Amino acid sequence: MTDLHNGNGGGNGPGNGSGNGRLVVEDLENLSFSVNRKVFVSDDVLEGEHRAIFDKCWVYVGHASEVKNPNDFRSRQVAGRPVIFCRDRAGTVRALINSCRHRGALVCREREGNARQFYCIYHGWSYNTDGSLKGIPGDDAYPPGFDKTKKGLVPVPRLEHYKDFYFANFDHNAPDLHRYLAGAKDYIDLVVDQSPSGRMEIISGVQEYDIKANWKLLVENSVDDYHLVTTHSTWLNYMRNSGVNITPAKGHMLPTKGFGKDLGNGHLTTDNPNYRGRPVAKWISVYGEEAKADIEAIRKELVERLGEARAARVADTNRNLCIFPNLVINDGSSVTVRNFFPVSPGHMRVTAWALGPVEETEAQRARRLHAFLTFYGPGGFATPDDVAALELAQQGFAAWREVPWSDLSRGMGNSQQQLATDEGHLRVFWRKWSQLMEARQ
Amino acid sequence: MTLAVDPNATVTRAEVEDFLYHEADLLDQWKLDDWLGLLTEDASYFVPPNDKPDADHRFTLFTVADDIVRLRERIIRLKDPNCHAEFPPSRTRRMISNVRITGVEDGLIAVAANFAIFRHRRNEPVREFVGRYRYKLKRTDAGLKIAERRAILDAEELGRMGSVSFLL
Numbered sequence: 001m002t003d004l005h006n007g008n009g010g011g012n013g014p015g016n017g018s019g020n021g022r023l024v025v026e027d028l029e030n031l032s033f034s035v036n037r038k039v040f041v042s043d044d045v046l047e048g049e050h051r052a053i054f055d056k057c058w059v060y061v062g063h064a065s066e067v068k069n070p071n072d073f074r075s076r077q078v079a080g081r082p083v084i085f086c087r088d089r090a091g092t093v094r095a096l097i098n099s100c101r102h103r104g105a106l107v108c109r110e111r112e113g114n115a116r117q118f119y120c121i122y123h124g125w126s127y128n129t130d131g132s133l134k135g136i137p138g139d140d141a142y143p144p145g146f147d148k149t150k151k152g153l154v155p156v157p158r159l160e161h162y163k164d165f166y167f168a169n170f171d172h173n174a175p176d177l178h179r180y181l182a183g184a185k186d187y188i189d190l191v192v193d194q195s196p197s198g199r200m201e202i203i204s205g206v207q208e209y210d211i212k213a214n215w216k217l218l219v220e221n222s223v224d225d226y227h228l229v230t231t232h233s234t235w236l237n238y239m240r241n242s243g244v245n246i247t248p249a250k251g252h253m254l255p256t257k258g259f260g261k262d263l264g265n266g267h268l269t270t271d272n273p274n275y276r277g278r279p280v281a282k283w284i285s286v287y288g289e290e291a292k293a294d295i296e297a298i299r300k301e302l303v304e305r306l307g308e309a310r311a312a313r314v315a316d317t318n319r320n321l322c323i324f325p326n327l328v329i330n331d332g333s334s335v336t337v338r339n340f341f342p343v344s345p346g347h348m349r350v351t352a353w354a355l356g357p358v359e360e361t362e363a364q365r366a367r368r369l370h371a372f373l374t375f376y377g378p379g380g381f382a383t384p385d386d387v388a389a390l391e392l393a394q395q396g397f398a399a400w401r402e403v404p405w406s407d408l409s410r411g412m413g414n415s416q417q418q419l420a421t422d423e424g425h426l427r428v429f430w431r432k433w434s435q436l437m438e439a440r441q
Numbered sequence: 442m443t444l445a446v447d448p449n450a451t452v453t454r455a456e457v458e459d460f461l462y463h464e465a466d467l468l469d470q471w472k473l474d475d476w477l478g479l480l481t482e483d484a485s486y487f488v489p490p491n492d493k494p495d496a497d498h499r500f501t502l503f504t505v506a507d508d509i510v511r512l513r514e515r516i517i518r519l520k521d522p523n524c525h526a527e528f529p530p531s532r533t534r535r536m537i538s539n540v541r542i543t544g545v546e547d548g549l550i551a552v553a554a555n556f557a558i559f560r561h562r563r564n565e566p567v568r569e570f571v572g573r574y575r576y577k578l579k580r581t582d583a584g585l586k587i588a589e590r591r592a593i594l595d596a597e598e599l600g601r602m603g604s605v606s607f608l609l
Contacts, residue, residue: 111492111597205490205502208598212565231525234518241514349600354502366499370506379488379505381518384526384604395564 014405024434025405026427031412033427037400040214040393045437046345052440053325053433054079055170058180060327060339061085061095061156064164065201065358071116071129075108076351078168079341083156084108084118085166088130093161095168096131096153107153118153127153163192164200167327183263187321191331193314194280195357196301202337203354203369209378211340213390214397215326215348218340219429221386222328223260223270223320225420226410229253231389235381238374239276243285246275253421258318260411260418260425266324266432268425274318276333276375279368280357281315286374287367294363324432329355334372346394352377452580457552458540460578460585465535468608473516476608480587481579484509487591488605494593504605519607526606532561533607537574549588552576556592558609568602570609571595 014025014034023036023045039045061078062085073086075098082098084107098106100120107118107127117134118127124137131153139148158169160177162185167177178185192198211218221227229236229248236246249257258272277284281299283292302311318332328338335355340348356368375382396403408430411422418424460479467476488505489496498506507515518524536557544551558570577589592609596602 203502204500205493205496206598207490207502207504208492208600209603210599210601211603233523234521237521238514238518241517362499369498369500369502372502373506374511377502377504378599378603379503379605381515384606385524387604388525388606 022434023437024430026431031409033408033412033423033430034405035408035430036404037397037406038404040216040397041345041400043345046342048437048440049342050080052436054341056174056436057325058158058160058167058169058174058177058323059325060323060337061159061166061168063200063202063337063353063355064093064161064166065199066112067093069114071114072112073108073110073115073118073129074112075106075110077341077349078156079170081156081170082106083168084153086129089116089128090130092130093159093166094129094131095156095159095166096127097156099154100125101133101151101153102136131155163188163198180265181323182265182267183261184265184267184269184321184323187263187269187319188329190314190317190319191321191329191335191355193302193306193310194335196305196359197357199358200335200355201358203356203365205354207350207352207377209350209352209387210343211348211350211387211390212346213348213387213394214345215340215342216429216433217390217393218338218348218350219322219326219328220426221390222330222338223268223322223420223425224423225254225258225260225270225272225320226423227386227389228421231385232382234385235375238381239284239286244276252419258420260420260422262425262428263321266429267322268324268428269319269321270420270425272318272332272420274316274332276318277371278315278318278332279334279364279371286371291363291367294361298364322429324429330376333375334368336372336376346397452542452550452578452585454540454542456585457542457550457578458537461537461540461552461554461574461576464587465537469533469535471519471530473519473608477513477516479585480509480512481581482509484512484587485589486512486608487589488609489591489593491594491596491598504599505609515608524606526604529563531607534559549577549579550585552578556609560607570602570605572609 014027023039025034059079066074067087070087070089070091073084075084084096084098087093098108100107102123102125105120105122107120126134128134133148133151156168157172162177162181192200240246246255255275256273258270261269261271274282281295283295302315321329326340330336336352337355338352340350342348354372373380377383408423408426411418411424464479486507489503493501519527522528537554539555541553543553554574556574560568572594575591579586579588
């Protein structure tokens with residue numbers, strides 16, 4: 001037993017042995033950080049995550065731009081619940097549980113639309129877009145104490161937004177969203193500052209795809225710059241073939257030296273000087289000569305509005321931001337908002353959108369979408385290889401009993417700020433995850 | 442497509458079918474350079490998003506929206522052993538049916554067809570990609586060429602299809 005845990009066998013993980021039953025083991029003395037692979041395969045762990053994380057943390061529901069007009073709606077899954085994300089007739093954004101108060105059927109079956117009411121096809125109960133009960137067929141048969149004013153669609157316990165990003169919390173007692181987001185707000189601001197009016201919008205067209213891997217692997221992958229050179233060499237070749245300089249910075253793995261940051265409350269981000277072009281606002285050859293002047297004009301507007309320093313921060317740096325537990329905003333080649341929930345320990349469902357300033361011209365929007373597809377999404381030049389890597393990891397986890405520990409110690413002991421190619425920011429996620437999971441026990 | 446078929450167009454459905462079957466065979470055999478030879482110099486290839494199958498790629502986020510430049514880069518990528526999602530290459534089998542010439546516009550022959558593509562990889566269940574093609578074909582001295590190719594999936598979401606990492 002001791003040989004297995006201290007030798008070169010698969011058990012070699014936490015510096016001092018088996019981890020005493022803990023799933024995330026940080027050893028500051030021996031500078032090791034290990035995650036037990038049970039967390040990727042266990043039904044019990046997933047059940048614990050539902051209760052300790054998805055029922056307690058703020059989880060992303062949608063963006064205000066998706067329900068622009070009164071009575072606009074979107075139906076979707078949020079932390080396993082069917083939810084109607086809508087704007088009621090008076091203009092208030094709501095998130096209602098999509099389940100008839102009578103006998104439970106979904107009352108909204110369409111993906112999106114505009115409707116004056118939600119209607120249950122089973123017995124015909126209908127609801128206004130603010131959730132209140134509108135009508136019940138044959139309501140004279142109900143007993144005297146039956147109170148129709150208390151039979152509206154149930155709203156999610158808490159719904160709050162930061163700059164149009166709406167989050168739900170299934171815990172009535174949760175701290176408010178703005179406090180929860182902590183340092184992540186600064187990075188959302190950097191994304192939103194791309195718009196002259198501070199208004200961003202979700203662009204039409206959604207990418208919904210499954211990955212046969214544990215959901216936490218996509219958190220890691222979304223912010224892990226260590227994998228870029230190996231997993232995405234074909235994308236780097238494409239950039240190079242298009243005239244983009246991808247030569248690694250001296251002593252670094254990537255073309256620029258970037259950092260991994262702890263934003264508090266389990267949120268984290270990469271913070272990288274840009275080399276890969278940005279629709280707002282850094283031209284690269286992939287965009288074509290004809291785009292040069294336009295991008296310069298976008299840049300000029302940024303400088304006039306924000307000043308040189310802030311404009312450079314917005315336009316010359318990229319960020320892969322993870323808001324604990326499962327919202328990722330990647331602001332690099334383009335902006336993608338990516339949300340994912342577990343279906344089972346080895347299976348997640350991803351929903352991804354493109355985000356852009358509402359003011360964009362047709363040409364700017366087309367360029368943004370083109371830039372998006374160079375890297376992101378299930379048909380992009382990079383994301384499919386991320387999916388492949390995550391699915392291979394999940395397949396490897398089948399031997400979690402023999403090879404129980406994953407290593408996340410990159411950069412430990414480095415007193416300088418953690419690089420984006422280190423794992424300091426990944427450890428931020430795991431510490432928060434571990435804290436919430438252990439608090440439950 | 443409401444256009445009348447140009448009576449002067451000499452292409453027949455049988456010719457178009459032969460062309461599409463040949464194309465499917467090249468793709469299933471991963472003869473990707475030969476497949477590039479079937480394209481015009483300004484060809485484009487689209488896979489619209491599942492929720493907006495009839496949308497315009499300039500305003501809507503697609504799954505794939507390649508001009509010829511990116512399409513050539515995509516082929517370079519697909520042939521690279523570091524294209525991890527497709528190495529080793531998936532085994533695919535395409536069934537093409539319901540082929541129709543639906544119109545002629547600006548010298549381009551509009552063609553509709555249905556497809557079912559079965560994709561097999563080791564350690565994975567089969568993934569089925571079912572949908573319709575919309576082609577714009579050009580008659581050239583070197584035979585028919587593809588000017589535009591649109592693979593529109595029927596599924597409401599990609600879901601268990603996962604990535605679209607090979608050419609649909």
